Amino acid sequence: MDSQEKSYIEIDPARCKGCACCVVACPKDCIQIGSEINQMGYQFARFAVRQCIGCGLCFYTCPEFGAITVYTLPRKGE
Amino acid sequence: MQSMKHSIKHQKAGSLYATFERKGPGAKSSHYCPGCGHGTVHNLIAEAIDDLGIQDRVVFCSPVGCSVFAYYYLDVGNIQCAHGRAPAVASAIRRTHEEAIVISYQGDGDLAGIGLSQILHAANRGENITVLFINNAIYGMTGGQMAPTTILAQKTITTPAGRTAANEGFPLHMAELINTLQAPVFIERVSLGTAAKVMRARAAIRKALRYQTKKKGFSFVEILSPCPVNWKMTPVEARRWLENSLEPVFPPGNLRDLPNAAPAALGAPGAPGATGVSGATGAPRVPGVSGAPGEPATPGAAEPVISQKAATKSERDILEILGANSEPLPTGTVSLAEEQNVKIAGFGGQGVLSTGILLANCAIAEGLRTTWLPSYGAEMRGGTANASVNISHEAIGAPIVSQPNVLLALNLPSLDAFEETVRPGGHILVNSSLVPRQVRRGDLHAWYIPATDMANALGTVQIASVIMVTVYALISGAITIDTLRRVIPLSIKRKSLVDINLRAIDAGVAWHRQECCQDFGRPRLPHVSVAGGTAPGATSEEPPVASSQDPSA
Incomplete structure (x- = not known):
């Protein structure tokens, strides 16, 4: 992971059901549905475009538990 | 991988179990369909529980419906309630466990259908509980039948041509219905239609729980939630339909917020809603409630002063009414040989x-x-x-x-x-x-x-x-x-x-x-006795008896 990026997300392929809610929620269009299929038979979402601002909207929209984790650099002073 | 500088900003809440064993050992995914709103709401609840530091105090009352298995996910106290009865169960927990944070989680068939009575009475009593109402306008678990909140013209398997007012009546507006009651302190309808609206739902859930921790009283959050499978849409289409069709019928927004409501106390004459009734304008919050300022009193109707009189009855008066004011009842005089x-x-x-x-x-x-x-x-x-x-x-x-x-x-x-x-x-x-x-x-x-x-x-x-x-x-x-x-x-x-x-x-x-007891110690037994003989206390507890009584006469 490029440490120069302020934020990024990780999507757990094993938990994703490919509903694409995160794809719609992302204001920077960072997420795409891939072509691979996971063990549950779903085409899972991938973090594809590195323009993440760490807003967390994908995280809050996601109906699964822990499928998305959001990482960010600490703000100044932290 | 996470770089040394980056830190986690959002992750799975600690109030969710690490794995969900119902789906098989080590399972990490929910039983919900792709795009279901339940998982989103569970995440919001779990995060709020984490942030408020109340995990050990929460009792989560799950309903009948798809979320019946909420106890497989939320690592808190859980009770799975009979259909529609979650608010009644929650009330019982509230009354018996002072420190519990009680969440009643219900769907539309559960809350607005079979459990309509329970929710209205729990709300009317102003129980200090948080009710989260998942409204997806359809019966999900049973396969897509019409619900009380199904909107007009919406097709379900029991309204294949669409719901009509003439045949099935109108959709029930639960938040508005609850808002006719005096006791609730917080009523809001939110939507999961877009990410921004999910954040508003998050805020409402947190506020409702925060009010409960401050013992303010009854809070109700109606959450418009997608059911893509039974709506026969993709998850993304379902959210669009939710915004374009469901929200106009059930407009999101806050209906009541009384942050200054006094902590609910049993026996207090004024419920939180009563504070709201006498607002700055003097206009009653709840139209038609007798006793509210500005409302003409109906002649002959029971006025508040009468109920106040009844409330000031002393314990002695009550005992007199019950005929029990003469002497205290005996206590502690009996010693049991066995349970x-x-x-x-x-x-x-x-x-x-x-x-x-x-x-x-x-x-x-x-x-x-x-x-x-x-x-x-x-x-x-x-x-x-x-x-x-x-x-x-x-x-x-x-x-x-x-x-x-x-x-x-x-x-x-x-x-x-x-x-x-x-x-x-x-x-x-x-x-x-x-x-x-x-x-x-x-x-x-x-x-x-x-x-x-x-x-x-x-x-x-x-x-x-x-x-x-x-x-x-x-x-x-x-x-x-x-x-x-x-x-x-x-x-x-x-x-x-x-x-x-x-x-x-x-x-x-x-x-x-x-x-x-004719011969003390050696009773003329009408009963078959095992070795060891008489029952404990057989002869010692007998008080004098009026000789005039002759039951066999």
């Missing part, structure tokens, strides 16, 4: 259940611990009924009595059904008027009391069970006859029957005296 597990069984209408209550009330008056648990068929009269009563010095674990040490068999089916369950060395008291056979077992005490004949001689067969309980009191010593006499007037609703019940007690005492 009493009593089964009282007979026909419905024989006073089986009320006799059980009488016995339990007597035990309470003796300062003992007790439970009463009824069991009966659907019929009011003529069916079978039995009551389990436990009496003990110790805390009682379970109210059910499956292996009694005392059986009061008021009819033959009861003796047939329960004789084998009595523990060896126990007592069976048989109503020999109605039971034509002897007790078959030889390893316990059997007492044959012609209770129905005795009761009939006194004027009504309904007091047979009181005679039986009197004899039980004498042979067990679990309660005193004095206590029985004092409690009887409190237990009987029709005061005209107090006298005949007191005479039933006298009859029972006389029977016991005549049949069991």
Whole structure:
């Protein structure tokens, strides 16, 4: 992971059901549905475009538990 | 991978289990369909629980519906409630566990259909609980039938041409309905239609829970949630439909927010909503509620001042009304040889259940611990009924009595059904008027009391069970006859029957005296006895009895 990026997300392929809610929620269009299929038979979402601002909207929209984790650099002073 | 500088900003909440074993060992995914709103709301709840630091205090009442399995996900106290009854269960937890944070989580069929009564009354009582209402306008778990909140023209498998007002009525607006009540402190409708709206839902859920931690009162959050499978849409289409079709019918927004509501306290005359009624404008928050400022009082209608009068009745007045103000009830005079597990069984209408209550009330008056648990068929009269009563010095674990040490068999089916369950060395008291056979077992005490004949001689067969309980009191010593006499007037609703019940007690005492205690220590036994002989307290607890009573006359 490029440490120069302020934020990024990780999507757990094993938990994703490919509903694409995160794809719609992302204001920077960072997420795409891939072509691979996971063990549950779903085409899972991938973090594809590195323009993440760490807003967390994908995280809050996601109906699964822990499928998305959001990482960010600490703000100044932290 | 996470770089050294980056830190986690959002991750799975700690109030969710690490894995969900129901789906198989180590399973990490939910049982919900792709794009279901339940998972989103579960995440919001779990995060709020984490952030408020209340995980150890939360009791989550899950409904019947797809979210019936919420307890597989949320690592908090969980109760899975009967269909529609979550607010009633939540109320019970609220009343018994002061520190609990109680969340009632319900769907539209559960809350607005079968449980409409429970939610309205819990809201009207202003229970300090948080109700989260998942409205997806359809029955999800059962496969897409019309729900109370299904909107007009919406197609479901039971409204294949679309819901019509003429045939199925209009969708129920629960938030607005709750808003007609005075007690709630927070009512808001939110939507999961877009990410921004999810964040508003997040804020509402957090606020509702925060109000509960401050004991402000009843909070209600209606969450418009997608059901892509039963709506027959993709998850993304479903969210669009939610925004374009559902939200116009159920407009999101806050309907009530009383951040300054006083903490709810039992017995306080003014509920939080009453504060809201007298707003700055003087306009009533709830139109049509009598007693609100500016509302014309209906002539003859009960005015608030009357209820205040009733509320100021002193304890002494109440005791006088109940006829119990003369002397304090005796307490702590009885010492049990062993815990009493009593089964009282007979026909419905024989006073089986009320006799059980009488016995339990007597035990309470003796300062003992007790439970009463009824069991009966659907019929009011003529069916079978039995009551389990436990009496003990110790805390009682379970109210059910499956292996009694005392059986009061008021009819033959009861003796047939329960004789084998009595523990060896126990007592069976048989109503020999109605039971034509002897007790078959030889390893316990059997007492044959012609209770129905005795009761009939006194004027009504309904007091047979009181005679039986009197004899039980004498042979067990679990309660005193004095206590029985004092409690009887409190237990009987029709005061005209107090006298005949007191005479039933006298009859029972006389029977016991005549049949069991003529030779002290060596009773002329009408019962089969095992080695070891008489019951504890058989001769020591007998009070004097009026000689004028002759039950066999």
